[in-house]
Amino acid sequence: MPPTDRISDDSGQREDAVLKAISRIVSASHIPAGEVHIGDDAAVLEPTVGSTVISTDVSVWGIHLDPKFFSLHDFGYKSVAAAVSDLAAMGARPEACVIAVTAPKGTDLIAIHQGIAEAALMTSCPVVGGDLSTGNDITLAVTVVGECPDSKPILRSGAKVGEFIFVTGPLGRASAGLRLRRAGADLDNELVLAQRRPYPRLREGLTARDANVSAMMDLSDGLALDLNRMADASGVGFELDQVPVADGATLEEALSGGEDYELIIVTPDPETLLHLSKERSQIQPILIGRTVSDTSVRNFEGQPLTPRGWQHSL
Amino acid sequence: MPPTDRISDDSGQREDAVLKAISRIVSASHIPAGEVHIGDDAAVLEPTVGSTVISTDVSVWGIHLDPKFFSLHDFGYKSVAAAVSDLAAMGARPEACVIAVTAPKGTDLIAIHQGIAEAALMTSCPVVGGDLSTGNDITLAVTVVGECPDSKPILRSGAKVGEFIFVTGPLGRASAGLRLRRAGADLDNELVLAQRRPYPRLREGLTARDANVSAMMDLSDGLALDLNRMADASGVGFELDQVPVADGATLEEALSGGEDYELIIVTPDPETLLHLSKERSQIQPILIGRTVSDTSVRNFEGQPLTPRGWQHSL
Structure with missing residues (x-):
């Protein structure tokens, strides 16, 4: 949803321009035919094969990672890697992720998104959409979607006695x-x-x-x-x-x-x-x-x- | 990812206990066979029919909605409704949503999640997972997944001349x-x-x-x-x-x-x-x-x- 108060000054970068710069950084180099990634109301992916697996993970700069010892690039990377790990834990194959960011004006959003892009590439989990808002905290909410062809996801609740x-x-x-x-x-x-x-x-x-x-x-x-x-x-x-x-x-x-x-x-x-x-x-x-x-x-x-x-x- | 510093005092409610209370509020009354909602590393949904559509939306309390005039219940409701609207805009049918929340200690998380649950019920978009973190801001990142049986999602880029x-x-x-x-x-x-x-x-x-x-x-x-x-x-x-x-x-x-x-x-x-x-x-x-x-x-x-x-x- 849009903010209650309109941004009246044009001194900051405007949302659409920032989104364009970010989308250049995080966009996958190859977008499969029939898919639509960043830029529309929602991203469009091919139908999932087997069960769809979905998880969301939120991190706060200064709480989940200490600015004294680490960089915003690290923060972007780790946030995505941690979310993708939840797919690994189900035995799922990554399909895509979407990223919601809040940050104060003037935050180096480029560094954050370079970290995001690096982790997305490493884990073959393309960033297909996102959202941005101003806020006091720098927060990253990463939602990952995966699929489990051929058999069911593995739950944490399935352990039996004597295994x-x-x-x-x-x-x-x-x-x-x-x-x-x-x-x-x-x-x-x-x-x-x-x-x-x-x-x-x-x-x-x-x-x-x-x-x-x-x-x-x-x-x-x-x-x-x-x-x-x-x-x-x-x-x-x-x-x-x-x-x-x-x-x-x-x-x-x-x-x-x-x-x-x-x-x-x-x-x-x-x-x-x-x-x-x-x-x-x-x-x-x-x-x-x-x-x-x-x-x-x-x-x-x-x-x-x-x-x-x-x-x-x- | 977990925070850098362990929570050493037990005065606040503990994460697992809070998650249980929240999951009782937002859980769908009927979970389809073969699906797994809140509680595992990731939620498990049936394979999507037609294209999968996904969108994320982040809102900040005090920026997107003014605490002087509205309630946290309103904030939870609107955050979900705004995200689901992106599915409507594609011509998609809601499948599920996941919610990532940050909030300072002592925030009325119950009120927020009652609003979330109300919008999820109204829009037939069940909450299947989430994440919680402490933070200075109250933020809600809502990710919605939908599907488009029978035909393709409608994009904003498809308008032709003379329509x-x-x-x-x-x-x-x-x-x-x-x-x-x-x-x-x-x-x-x-x-x-x-x-x-x-x-x-x-x-x-x-x-x-x-x-x-x-x-x-x-x-x-x-x-x-x-x-x-x-x-x-x-x-x-x-x-x-x-x-x-x-x-x-x-x-x-x-x-x-x-x-x-x-x-x-x-x-x-x-x-x-x-x-x-x-x-x-x-x-x-x-x-x-x-x-x-x-x-x-x-x-x-x-x-x-x-x-x-x-x-x-x-």
Whole structure:
């Protein structure tokens, strides 16, 4: 909807002109026949194949990413990558995203959209539309749409008792990167890059769906919180034997640091998952434990793994 | 993505608890078999029939709606209605929406979501997912997905020379309602209601698509601005003979007041449009003028209708 008060001065850039500049940055280089991206009331995409999967994610500059240590380009990139990770977590293939931005006058919208465009390209999730408004905060709401050809999306609620719990990589990298950056590490430090430039596990999610796993979710808020959420949704408990800690990260960062965007995968059939991953030359998922019938059992090395990690206080 | 700093105090409501309360308010009463709405990494919808149409719209409390004169319930309602109007403008059928909210701690999220739920119900556009973050501003980013069975969505760029321009109703109501409310009118004044509770022209949009109209868009920013945008996109000029002014509104409000959410429809075949509208007992579209070949001609009653209306200064 338009704002209540008309903008009477022409000193700022006008909305249509800004939108044109941004659309040049984020537009896909190839738009499939029959599709319409930025510029109309809505974007037009080909009909989805299989179930349509949709998710929205909002980030606030200064809350989700600290301006003292990171750039608006990072903010644009991470916002899109985090949203696309929700598609990976369903085993979905990205179809498109739309971006809603608020920002104070004078904000470097170009830098934000260059970050958005980079993540959209990396994840094959073209930006097909957006909206802009002035505001006090810089906020980015990214909505992603994906599809699941051939089989159903994998839910977090599908885990059964006696199944095997995997993660797609060592944990704690993003959290360690944040700690290092705060202590003065360079932007191109490997762990700082894990924090600034997460890459959603799209191929691993597709492979897990092909392997008929029973439950999956992405690790955005940390293993301790997210695995407890999955156990709640599935009505199971869990016993973890080991958690892979990334080089340079602490065990606590691996357990409760967020933003790794690795996947938790639960399956009754680990052989197929590992076989398909190997056959496709992908990351070998790492076995960390088993689901159990007693829903009150949420253990790591025999001790309770209490939910802790990133939660907003609203 | 999660925030950089963990919330250390538990004095606020915790995210998961708030999300549960909100999901009870906005959840559809009937969820189709095979679909998954709120609660997983992403929502799962049935495959779309015909083209998928998607649009996002962001509103900021205090910029798009004035807290002195309106409520958070109004804000939730209008944000969804305005987004759904973009589906109407394509001739699409609503499929679902997702909502991203930022708000300071202590904000009445319940009121916002009651407004959201009301508009979702009114427009048959169920809320299937969302995200929440703290922020200084109250912002609502609404993303709507729709589908176009049987034929293609109607673009704003499809108008040809010598076609007929219609609107779906008298203009200026929302703008007049804002003026009256500021002057002390009651919330249930008919024009104030047009401002607070716009209803997207979904049925009229579907009928226009069935009538094979050539171009369509919704009037969110006022006729003067939006019709010029449509003329730019289509590469045509226009001559308007008359503009229907709503009872209680001024001519200027009809020309440049935004938020009426009526549709502009351009067609080479007005008989079919009028016939189908009548047959379906719908609003009869009102003829306001013709498209012309000289793109520099943008006239109302022989005088230039310059682009003016709601534009952000960014």
